[in-house]
Amino acid sequence: VKHTKCYMVEGYTDVISLHQAGIENVVSSSGTSLTENQISLVKRFTDNLTILYDGDDAGIKASFRGIDMILEQGMNVKVVLFPEGEDPDSFARKMSKSELKDFISENEQDFISFKTSLLLQDAQNDPVKRAGLVSNIVASIAIIPDAITRSMYIRDCSSLLHVKEDALYAETNKRIFKKRDDTRKREFSKVRQEINLKQSTALPGFIDDVFAEVNEKELISLLLNFGDHELYSETDEASFTAHSITVAENITSEILNDELEFKSLIYRQIFEDYITSIKNGEVLESKYFINHQEDKIRKLAADVLSENYKMSTIWEKDGKKIEATETRLKEIVPKTINTYKLKILNQAIKDNETQIKSVGNDIEKITKLIERKMALIEARKELIDLTGGRAIF
Template sequence: MMIDQGTVDRVVETSQAQIVDVVSEFVTLRKRGINYLGNCPFHNEKTPSFTVSPHKGIYKCFGCGKGGNAVNFLMDVEQISFIEAIKQLGKKFHIHIEEVELSPEQKQVKNDRESMMAVSGFAQKYFTNQLLKSDEGRSVGLSYLRSRGFRDDIIQKFDLGYSPEAKSALTDEALKNSFKLEFLEKTGLSIVRDNYKADRFRGRVIFPIHSISGKPTAFGGRILKNDKKTAKYLNSPESEIYHKSRILYGIYHAKTEITKKDRCYLVEGYTDVISFHQAGITNVVASSGTALTVDQIRLVARFTPNITIIYDGDPAGIKASLRGIDLVLEQGMNVKVMLLPEGEDPDSFSKSRNAEELHAYIEKHEGDFIKFKTGLLLKDAENDPVKRAGLLQDIVKTISVIPDAIVRGEYVKECSALLNVREQVLYNEIGKLTKKSKEEQYKSKAPSNDIPIEIQEQMAAASFAPQSLYEEEEKELIRFIIKYADLNLVSVEEGEEEVEKMTVGDYILMQLNEDELEFENPLYNKIFKLYQENKDNQGFQAVKFFVSNMDKSVNQLATDLLSREHALSKIHERFGATDLEENTRLDILVPKVVNELKLKKVKALIEKYRKDLKVAEQAKDGDKMMEIMQTMVTLQQLQALLSKELGNRAIV
């Protein structure tokens, strides 16, 4: 069964109307004007910047940027899924959660997944029970963990366990309890070949791998025998419920403290995480010996943008990890790195220190990732010019992926000093890499010089221009759609004829579709298409639709654009709206912004054809020159027309 959309809509609508009631269970709010104010639950602050707007049904923190509707709030504050939040709010507001019947295929997938989750839950309890209560488990598994210095409370906190030496002890016990061999095999708990069946983890100490909601979905097992032919650690294989590239060991136990401390410590192994917890530092997760993935980085980013990667003193291992960790910077994370003393790892290092001493050591020795990487590679390069050139290319490539220009600039300064290379040289190299990346990104969209294209199609294909060029106009149009899509533009008279009324949303839709224009910003484009697809649905209201949207990126942008009383932008000031209410000037503002966007697109095309003309002149290609000049004349006429429109009052 699943929750039907009608029930979801009722819960979202009710919780939006009662958002103050929802939030006040977690935050002390006091009324200020039409809104409510309190201290943000997502970051530490002394001056309240967390605002709840009951008439808009949204919340927004102007300190950390968190925002959304009541469902988003509950998901973030309690770290639960969308469905769990809907069920919890439904219970709170006495809304019966209506569930709908699944198709046979959906039922099969759902049943298989639930069966796999159930057998994993059974296995975790079995392993833990074996560790704590069986003679073999206590004498072998528990004694090993205690010899590693782990306290009993920490062993229980992480649900550690033991798998007996017997060939199929877990498998046989699971079958006795009516679990199917099919799901024991699918989860990787049992190895099955014809009539042969055996436990994958037999004779090992077990480390359950929990999902973000705390359910065991996979296991890691450490062998206790000295057998060189057998892997020291063995992990569950990929399955329907476990994807190692999407989870981090310890995230369930760490997520609350990561949010509270606004920082995540990343280590390598299971025992590193456990030892840090025992020392009193709980905002720590492990990659479990695998290279970092984008999904893992984004998992951390859900709770904090700040991450410190802690390495043991193994330079070879660190170098092997450098390329993968560039992804962290590419995702816009603030990265610091700390190298432990030679011969130490996070497990051993944390055992001799308490939380205060560990924090003090980390704060003193952690450094920014680029500086660390430069210093590490510089040792190998020494005075070899070829190696130094390779190092420079490596560092520049890393810097070029950083999305924030200010952060990128700071790293350029550091690298310039460390490598004794002028900043301009670094910027030139970054520029080349960025240009190459954009050319590859836009290659498929670029217009062909061999095929005649209408001016409207050329405008739509003007993706070679930087996305930031159109950001201001695109963002304004999306704000107009979210906030005013359902309102009519004020109709005015042209002589004796009255122009037919049109909504703001329909006008923007018509104007952009006529010229086959799309938003360069992917999120703006998604919102535009969602509006186009849903605007004719019965009862559609743009504000409600976007603020309540299940897509978090959509509802958060909508919340952000609606969470403040509109401050007039430079666009509005240019159009003479400085002293008038925005919603009384939509007939002027909306067409003006549309025309500004079109004008920028046309100017970008003209600039492109100017460059193409120079190339044709150098090649002495007369036919090509004539074709380009004719196109430019048409574009310049369109530019003049748009400029004239922008200089006059727009009539809709």
Template sequence: MIAQNTIDTVFETARVEEVIGDFVQLKRAGSNLKGLSPFVDEKSPSFMVSPVKQIWKDFSSGKGGNVVTFLMEHEHFSYPEAIRYLARKYNIEIEETEQSNEEKEEANEKESMYLVSEFAQQYFHNILTLSEEGKAIGYSYFKERGFTDETIKKFGLGYSPETWDAFTKEALGKGYRLEYLDKTGLTIVKDDKQFDRFKGRVMFPIQSMSGRVLGFGGRILTNDKKAAKYLNSPESDIYHKSKVLYGIFHAKQAIAKQDNCYLVEGYTDVIQFNQAGIENVVASSGTALTPDQIRLVNRLTKNITVLFDGDAAGLRASVRGVDLILEAGMNVKVCSFPDGEDPDSFAKKTPYDELVHYLDENAKDFIQFKASLLMREANNDPIKKAELIRDMVTSISKIPDRIKREVYIQECSRIMDISEQVLVDTLAQMVQKDVADAGKKLKQEQKEKVFEVVKNQEGIAASKVDVQYELERKLIEILLLYGNAVEEFEDVMLKTNEEGEMTEVSEMNNYKVYHRIYLSLQEDEVELANESFRAIYNHLINYYHQNETFEMEQYLMRLEPELAREVTNILMEEERESLHNWEVQQIIVKQKNQTISQYVSETILTLRWFLVDRIINDLKNSLNREVTADNSEILMMAVDYQKLINTFSKKLGRVMSRYS
């Protein structure tokens, strides 16, 4: 297990904006940073990071927390995995207590698969660089491709020996279980026999955005026509081909910095470009581009440049997948290489400056590129031309931005030498059909959920602000933001004057905010009604009593995950306060010109007023309606409580309408 002092060091060192910035493109928004949600598909940013508070909040999915919870939510790490990841990122030495055999057995299945994959990567790399077979076959192949030792190490390239079970024997001998060798696909298990999947292949580790080894691609080096040239790990709990882009771990920072991503097809294309000095490049690894892969890029940039091989057949095949990128609202450019060249070969022989210049000069807008390509294919055949025009308009119909669609229609009209109106009408028909299809789908969904919808609508119509909930939430927010601040508060006391009469006397005294709130609630014997708020309140008060200073990161570490999530929600919600007309609902929101002590006093008084008002309503409901009944005692109590409300109203400096 990881020692507590290591965990403390990680929390003290890690910066939430730096860690999240590796996964999400963030832009400055006042004192905060904003970006697109990494958890849902969206067009407008709803993901917020607070460098000051060291927390984040995703308003689309409702998720939120600190730097560790982000990794747990986004990368599906366990708590120890997240700590280890941060320790590696910030070069923090991990101190551990010895694990028992039972604790090792309890390690979750995914972690076991990750560990097996990481062992395999290191094993294949060592075979490549240290063994005679590896150096003679695998290392020689990579050298022929022009890869340097630095590049080989950076991408963790390796070689799997020609022996049937060399890797499997080594892994079993190191204590790795056959179950996980099988589940990761590294070992093929048949009856009572086991053999290596990647025997005799050079190995390309496939990593997640965070750098964990998910699977492998293996290339055969012999001329065996029965064997596939490239072989990938099978789908598993940690490897889903449609959700992974090769090279994303090494490219993510460059993509965000350059605000552009180059998309290629193969492993060696990525490696060669990276070695040439262009790091913002990823590959779909020979598979058709998927929405999940596009979303990975969309988190980092809105711009994709697709790099095509020079042959016409390859161009036509690759163009088909780009409609998905357009549909995601991204900007797409394409760049093709001279005949007979691919990104790998071209980058290998082209100096960096010339390569950058070529990409800049030859990257064309995708719509213009596709229109020109299709027109060349049509070759004046009117039937083929009509089909290709429809293909072109189909691509344009995928673009969500109406202005972009219109501009592209005008450009296609010019390139294809066809009436703009015809293209507009065709586009309108396609869009109308899409809308109709969506309407049918929605109608069917509504039919299936009709009773649920009616119930929800009734609930919405009858909904009402839960005032006590909001006030209690506001008290927790005050404790979190200002709990340790020392403020001047008014104390009102009863004293006997010279005439012997009891009069109210006020004096100003200094209190820590948390202490003032604690004394006020104790005085009124008020306990927060909401279970989560009550737990957080008690935890906060105890924390303030025991600690001189309040560090949000340290505090969140000590909270249970559910309560930590609630705290994050409260802290980040203030960024959206302007969306709510709280004053109309008599829920206090601190204004910029308002002192903390005033804010605290008003919130406490409003809560007192609400609770007393509820007592009055309960008294009203308990009145005996019989004509002969004696309700004098109840009425007297109601009058006394009403006097309290008048006092609160006077103190608040405004006439307060009653809740009903």
């Protein structure tokens, strides 16, 4: 018989008793904390997992972290709570096969709703505890990869907790963005080590002296015109779920991860507004800046948006038909970012050469500066390749 779900219990005696009662699609966690390997083994056969708990509340709460790991892999988790003093083994011995199956079927509930109800009993009318409860539930919802499933849980929790759906969505999106941002930072750290930029203490210092107004304006123009457009999607290898990445998310992530900073105060303000909105789970639209409280930002937004950035499907250049900016974002956005970084690297190399000339015969200092220069040149070489072989000096 092919089953569409798997039951999980704590001990082997529970497995044996349930098997004897006719429930064969059951596994044991062996009384230990769940591991990713155990979850992966179950997921190979089914995405539906029902956990059978005894009546020990403390034990149930201790297992919450393991259940979150299951949710993170995109599995559907349900819970059956046995009567107080009973566990799957003892209960199966007391009941007939049909009674046991009926009990499990009638008392099965999804894990998020179960967790909400259980924690709600402890929080009662204490506002601090209820706030902590909301945060706890949102943490579990945020790790679910499927957006539709998340929205359904948010709707149910809104009803149970008497909290507006908008607030739950905002908090959930904030956590999702933080997780993505942390992942990108880890990935960037690996890349940075590979090109030896991490060992170069010169680059951050040089950045302070570089004013790339033209390049900064190009990035701001992309943000204002296309910030809320999807640039690409990332697929979670564990859940095979795609996550949309906007132009604004990509640009802000690249700039922050490289620890760069706009020198133009007005551009910096716009950039920081985007960062704040993304952390709140939103992406600003251009109309926000058109109606901005700062006069200078309103004027800049109007000027940038009127500079014919959003062109028709094609436009003419040197007699050739070229695709419009909006249809070439996957090419234009990374190239604009890398061109900006390239200008900063070029200035860093020039300043490094000046330092080498100024240290005289100090071999130790010269050696360190040359090592930095080689790392910067290697980084520049990679950026030139990424910008289509176009050097910028």
